[in-house]
Amino acid sequence: MGGYLQQALYEISVLGWFEETVRPMVQGIVNAITRAHDNIQPGSVDLSVGELLNTNINRSPASYLLNPKEERSQYAYDVDKNMTVLGFRDKTGKGLGLISWFAVHGVSVNETNHLVNGDNKGYAAYITERTMNPSSISGKGRFVSAFAQSNEGDVTPNTLGSFCTGTTIPCDGSKNDKCPTGSSCNGRGPGWEISDYESNRIIGQQQADKAIELFKQEGHSLSGTIDFRNKFFDITTMVVNGSHLSAGTTDGPGLTSLGIYQNMTHGTPLWNIIKDILRTPTKEQEKCQAPKPILIDTGEISFPFPWQPTVLEIQLFRLGDVFITSTPSELTTMSGRRLRRAIKSRLESHGFSVQDVIYSGPANGYASYCTTYEEYQEQRYEGASTPYGEHTLEAYIEAFYELVDVMANGTSIASVALPDYTSKAFSLAPPDFTDHPLLLHKFGDVLTDVNTTSVYKSGQTVKAVFVAGNPRNNVMLDSTYLTVEQLVPYSGGKYRNGKWKVIRTDNDWDTRFRWKSVSKLLGMSKATIEWDIDDTVKAGTYRLGYFGHHRNDLSQQVTPHQGYSSIFTVQ
Template identity: 40%
Template sequence: MAKRCGFSGLEILLMVLFVAMTAVAVGFIAYTVTQQSSESRDQEPTPTPTPEVPAIPYLIGVGRADITGPVGDVPFMGYANLDQTAGGIHMRLYSRAFIVDDGSKRVLFVSADIGMVSQRLRLEVLRGLQAKYGDLYRQDNVVLSGTHTHSGLGGYFQYTLFMITSKGYIKSSIQIIVQGIVKSIERAHENLRPGRIFINKGELEESNLNRSPHSYMNNPEEERKRYNGNTDKQVVVLKFTDMDGDGIGMISWFAVHPVSMNSSNHMVSGDNLGYASYLFEQDKNIGSLPGRGPFVATFASSNLGDVSPNTRGPHCLNTGESCDYLNSSCPIGGTKMCVAFGPGNNMFESTRIIGENIFKKSKELYSSTKQEVRGPIHFAHQWLNMSDITIQINSTHTAKTCKPALGHSFAGGTIDGGGALNFTQGAVEGDPFWDGIRDAILGPPSNETQDCHRPKPILFSTGEMNWPLPWHPVIVDVQLITIGSVAIVAIPGEVTTMSGRRIREAVKKELESSHAFANTEVVIAGLCNIYTHYITTYEEYQIQRYEAASTIYGPHTLSAYIQSYRGLARAIAEGTEAELPKGPEPPFFTDSQLFSLLPLNPVDKTPDNSSFGEVLEQVDPVYTVGQVASVTFVAGNPRNSGDMTDKTFVTVEKLHNSTQTWSVVHTDASWETRFHWIKGTSGLSNATVEWHIPQSAQSGFYRIRHFGHYKEFRNLKPVFTAYEGVSDVFKVNKRIYY
């Protein structure tokens, strides 16, 4: 048998096919790897690791303190309705402070649950800070902003118009606010630690409505086309963390009026923005009672001047029909019958819905933020005489601001709170009847002031009214702070949507003229440092709706502010902030010059054969989650309790069967409780406490307690005595048993 020394034809064919297939496979793999490598170079995937830690971190401090004040008899600040006085608590009010230090400069931003920051309030806070910290916190690096809740206490102004609409200067009210703001700053100062800041922004729909669309439409068409709507939908969030990435605080800005709680409300409330803060802090401070815990979240005001939360729009109360588009009035009942509603069926539900919307969007942005804020801190500040500013309109023309004055439409109110009598929005002519009464009592406006304010028909020429004190301020703060690429413009009033856009654009352009600023995020912080009513565009001013009638320095008010803020931004961009002229300082009137129209509260009395704290209407023995437990006590005036900051008029307590002890599950700061104080006659009053039992409530036994003080005279001197009352024990079930 012969030996094989070669390969058959079939074997050779198979070997060739194997080599060829291997070559193809290797080539395909090489091609695939090459393509993937090429694509990865062209389109790098976004990495998700923690951003690089800056070489020199910021020092960051956050703090919160109670500023609720005396919740009986004191008028609210917002609707200018003397009948809307405090009678209990829906939610407690807080000041929230944020300090940022870059190693060489420091800024402080405070957002407080109040109607607005008044000049008097700012001056007293700065005096308190000066006494404690010297020159560390000053008018140029401290921004005080009000959330603009219309359900906070008044009485903290030093100008006559505001004192008249809040029954004067009420020391017990302003002292609590000043002390609370200073305490929130102290806590932030004590908590300073190395940390980081991140920024994020997004759009929130169906949570705000332009309440003066006719005015907005008078802005140039080409300008309006640059924006998606007649309100700003943008939410801007600053996230503060420690160096380990753990959150310590948050600021959110969104343009909406906190007027979900309407003028019929008598319980102190933070309204929709206050509720958003409540939700965020409760979410982060798990297990803490409201107002407690280390995490601080504030929802600050922005360019909300013409923005309502009442998204179902204005309708006539008596007919259900839509109000007149031009002047927001009804055929029968006028402006008082024209009221905006929604989105809920009552003010509490509307507050909840809007607050939840803002909270959820802000939480989403907070959780997803990746863009870190880095860079040095700057600040610039000036005082301006806003009644006498010359504005360069163009290369050949100038204009001037005016002495303060309010127009007829100021008395017409808005769809969030209509005026009385026969005043309407959109009035460009005076009314002989009311003008005659004004002239007889106050004297007519000067020709100069009338000419300066045209087409506004002047109702009150407040800049020419100085008895017993000036009726309006003329010395006004303008201020700008920057933290890295974030610029916060402190606006001394309520700026409309388009006015805010113009200010943002002007500041951004001026800052970015310097190579030190790029991709700057400019935020409008409203109602800061001093209150000067509204700021509309020149075009909106011509329509003379409420916002324009309340633009007190005339048609060129916005132009004057833009000119001033551009100057501040230019100084920061060029590093010449220290060279800015300070301007004329504002007055600080002595207590003896101020007046109060709030009478002393009378001696408290009880019904026959009863005592303070005794139950008048008892709770039911059994409730189910979703129901309301209610109890009514014999009460004293809450004003008798003095400083109740960080305390409570109400507790809801749960029994622990194993130890037979009680623990507090809710206070009067809780969303779930409502403390109604009802004033009777001849010193009699009572307090009704409601607990809206949440679905999260555990089954078990509960009780409601009420704390207060009553006033009596002993040896001709007032004496305030503490009392407390407690309901029967009642059971809460998770579901109904049959």
Template identity: 35%
Template sequence: MIALGVCPEVPVKRLLPAFAALLLLVIPAPGRPAAAAAPGGYQVGVGIGDITGEAAEVGMLGYADPTQTTAGLASRLWARAFVVADGSGNHVAFVSTEIDFVTQAVQVEVLKRLRAKHGSTYTDQNVVLTATHTHSAPGGYSEYMLWNLTTLGFEAPVFEAIVAGIVRAVDSADADLAPGSVKIAEGNLAGANVNRSIEPFNANPAADKARFPDAVDTRMTVLRFEQGGRPVGLIDFFATHGTSMTPANHLISADNKGYAAHVIEDEVHGVDWAHRGDFVAAFAQTSAGDMSPNLRNGGAQGPTDDEFENTRIIGQLQAGKAQQLFDSATEELSGPIAARGRYVDFSGVQVGGAYTPDGQAHTTCPGALGQNFTAGAEDGPGPPIVDEGDLNTNPLLLVAGIVVNPTPAAVRACQAPKDVFLGTGSQNPPWTPQVMPLQVLRIGQLAITTAPGEFTIVAGQRVQDAVAAQLGGVTTHQILAGYANAYAGYVTTPEEYDLQHYEGAATHFGRYTQSAYAQELAKIAAALRDGQATPSAVQPPSLAQNRFSVRPGVVLDTPPLGKSFGSVVTQPAASYARGADVRADFVTGHPNNNLRDEGTFLEVQRQNGSIWQTVATDSEWQTLYRWKREYLGVSTAQITWTIPADAATGTYRIVHHGDAKGLTGTIRPFTGTSRTFTVTP
């Protein structure tokens, strides 16, 4: 989902105030030789980097609600990188990031930094940056105005955290390259997604619907990475939205896919905070456009009334099936590694009849969002202005769109039957991207196709079929990785588009958007098959002028009278049983003073003789860090630790690490420590 600049599950809901605020306001080095691979074999490497960003008072991206701002951590966010190389020097780098979507600004900067360090080894052809699509991550890291509405502009610290963390992850994976293998397994997982857009799905031809019993995509693909026979990584591909956490949540969370990664890394492979990277597990998206993890009422509600429990349930389901497939993976990928990609201007793609439902040639349109986009999706409804599928013009939205974002008549006609609300591609500069990155990558008998949108399951299948038609006999496994390298809304089939539900209204380039993706990706697949180059006639523009923010940032931190930073306001009880929640509150500074990348805001420590050993940090899902501004510059940190069922008995304490900004602007670190408490059986 994503609404105006976000995957607005709750689109224009409180959008007009955000609009008003914004309106007022190298010659590349030679590539290094590939690490030596075994004859006919691969080099594989894995890496991970912290991309959490600002933990307080920054708009979150996904539900398009400017009032949903960060206020602590339920979990840190990570970029997980996997590199595969062959003996000929060909590399592929796949990165899964726990953010709502990847922006072009992030892709461009990541590639720039990788080029500076690795020369021509990593490029826009062979580096894939994907997103898990959590709706509980900080926003503000795009150069396109629509995507920054909920943050009231560009958030440089968030952007830097994401870019630097991705680069660290790729660097680590590159440094980790060693002789190894990649194995693949495929299966089905039921009960972890539902179709939240059933009427548009049913508008598709019977042959399309027959491929998805119960209107869901239950397919799961797992890649098993080994070095010398030792498992070092896992990539899981499965379609379900990152909306287990609701619009009411203010804690940064990697949502259900992040929890699945935690289960595999921490619980199955024993990777704790101190050994992050020993085993790396990523849970990536495929065609999740109409797939929701909220199993009740057509995608409107999770399996329970507790969003944290829903995150665990859907995450655990994915983790369990992924581990089963991981354990059973025996088919080894072998053969050439290759990658092809190009940028395509989707504002006017001429689409041939081979890719359209009526067999006639058509064209895509400059980007635009329909009025029904403001209705939101089932798991993130918007204001009661219009209903999904309502094809009657809403005068209020028509006038609002004309005032803030006028759309030429030709674009309105091209976008029909969409009733245009915002002509995002018709502005100068555009409010959403038009030049989109496309890729097809090959690792032996596996083809990974990437595209910068959220495809419905039928739309995604049509694209996979188009690519497979070109790679028949070359590859036998196909994956479409969405949310890749940039973001331009939804992709529905022409038949789904006609109904103008939320997803169709958020399909940017008109009725033939999916047809254009199928055609252009098929061309790239053919070039990969034939060993031909895929030069780009266009490049994404630089919009550095849009890197502005109207948010004041941290002004001053002050402790309350009689207290100092790190003072304990609420002490733990004297004793707790396993499974209980331990809580300690501290006088703190603003967490945006120091994002503590690769660090922590808290430690749970256990006494071992004269030594205090850390058993948990804010990287663990058993801890919660809540930040609250009490008044003016006074704030508190509430730290909660849910004692694991297998926790050792003994004496414990909670430590809080913070940073405070003084009158002169100097930021100084501090530490607070709770009294001790015991854990009993």
């Protein structure tokens, strides 16, 4: 979870709390709010909904089938296929931006990825902004797009299904469906034969294309009241009328080598020992979680601070006759449908006109998954990762009823205090050390240059390696670790004394920045910059730029440095 969530369970998995993650997130949010405020203008908002196929499937269909047949019969698919788009336009009708909601996990690139990557949602936003801001660098411009998540708890972008690696044997990751020795059950995206990145591109492109199509339709116009309510509540105190989370999913297998699989309803001898060493679950906890076998009693461990969140935040926004709701949990397909249906019914009982109820999540923290009562009994990954038991969805619905009621009455709602454990946070990552350049070099020097003796063409990759500092010294918020620059001639067509124009940054899909430590003891490292040239690149003269920071010996002051490759030609 990136090192910014408070609870110990989520910090352990990423070696703790990281200020390099938290500070840019907070500052980025502040910057976004400030820019939005500084650019307030009259405009309009409209809603469009359309079906997007071949982009998502259910990764736990056996669990979904446990839901009542009469309920399932109301829907054509076992996942939500509709994309919902809010389009924002200025008073002349010119586009300002869009928000898209579509249920699909961001796991196209999966655990094979070692780069900072926005997965299919990030690619969709990137392509949309490049399309709507055609003359901008890396898509940054007037038009802003956001590809938000919806009820994707059991939804995967690996649309070809799951197979045992290295074989054509289908699988589902359960204890009754084991792969051959040395093989694991993995989902396959539409471009899997080429790479995970190709699957990511395809799924992201399809979302971008649909969102742009819906935006251009200019659908249902929103007008009327703008309102919101939010509530912090302790879900463990709510009264309402699994160990195999470690097995992972078919999107990223977990501890199957230790005998832990999806849909197990019993523990293993080894994990039972580990469980009891950390904390033996109470009888009440075992009853609450049944039929889930408890791997680790995270809900009752509070050292050095709570392992699971207990106080959660939910929100309800009103934009005229459209309502947006959010939870910190990842809701499965049917959970999201039930929640939306319940909220819509409650709103209408108060006399609200409801065009649509949009579910957006997870938001405002993280609280793992939320299945329906029926899906919980199967105890696949999603049920095993529902930490508050089989009635979690009903608790959310009850809490949202309160939000609807106070919104209808024009009153406020009581909330409990949100705990703050940041002062107790830990980090197991190695500390920042002083940086030193490689011997006989200075920061920014080129170690391996581009090929200057030949002409690059579409389909080729240009690469250069530089003497670097640790990128943790500065995460380059609103900036870039790399550039691809084109030499633009002045009038007359001559390159002499021409101007370098940035055409790519580290935000672009076809560029990559890789950092590697050469000597941890001496603080020496290098950075590799790569650019894939495609047929949209104009013929001309180019160079690669590297931008970094190094930490000095005594003062520990962080100092910027930069370097450029030799110029090269693209034909």
